Amino acid sequence: MTQRVEPVDALVVVDVQSAFVTGEGAVPAAGRLVDRTADLIARARRDGAFIAHLQNDGPPGSDDEPHTPGWELHHPVAPGPTEVVIRKPYDDGFEETALGTVLTDAGVRALAVCGVMSEMCVQATARTALELGYRVVVPHDAHATQDIPAAPGIAEAVPAATVSRVAAYALGSDAETTVPAAAVTFTAPSAS
Template sequence: MSTHLQPVEALIVVDVQSAFVSGSGAVPDAVRLVDRTTDLIARARRSGALVIHLQNDGPAGADDEPHTPGWALHHAVESGPTEAVVRKPEDDGFQGTVLERLLTDAGVKSLAICGVMSEMCVQATARTALALGYRVVLPHDAHATQDIPAAPGISERIPAAVVSRVAEWALGSDVEITPHASDVVFQAVPASPVSAP
């Protein structure tokens, strides 16, 4: 784990949507998660870093089905050249989206990732970012998930906090895991980014 981090030029906020942070379907520590993501977004904006909100398009009937209340982003999005929303059809925020183009256009080489769910969309997006050569910072207290229910003959219930820790550990030694979102430092993007369509 690292607490002395070099600045990053982008923040990717993964699926912080109403279905996952409010109501009966919220992750167990949703209040903490929203507090940390709010802080990260505010500091990234002040620094001129690129802020990208990923928004998952769930299937029909899912809590995050497009244009339902649960699909809505929790955080307000500011208009401007350094903030964008990227809708995604898969766990991986890069698959079938313009995410890589936005990062490339802005000259981004390093990024922080936060949001939900740790072992699904957060991990999948971080893994692809690493494979594409980005420096990736993952603040431990700024991603979350649900408990894994007990499975007879397999395991007892696995607490969400354990699932999140395993998810970040499974990313290997290239990811920079930091204990606190407050450890992440931002800097302005080097180029003028192009807004998502």
């Protein structure tokens, strides 16, 4: 039987965009990531949790440049009062976006964070959520990144799975980072 954690009332899906989960630029664990995030989204919807899909606006010429095929969200969105898309210009999903406001307005107190890239946008968003007083769950199998190439004379290559683990571990003991996506449970947010 899979362990369960206390329910969260929101799911933040970070940058699960075509450029990062399909084609040559996909993270090494793209298949697993897509499966886990799809399952989390389906269960969050079923249980009435708030869902925020973050969509990174990359610079001109990047794989996630706005309105290019790579910029498109991979998972279908069911827009409405409990599911939103928030475009973001920075790694941190809270920086210069409405994420904090929509979570507060929805009465969210605890959230799960999943997506890409572990050591950048996922970690930055989870860290700010912790600083804002949210309970944060980062399921270990629902975020991913790229391998870090070797730096001759400095370090060997670092596999993506190791980078992801270190990124989550660096959030400290206040974040729940050792649970699998299957252990995350959802509930509807309470009215503020």
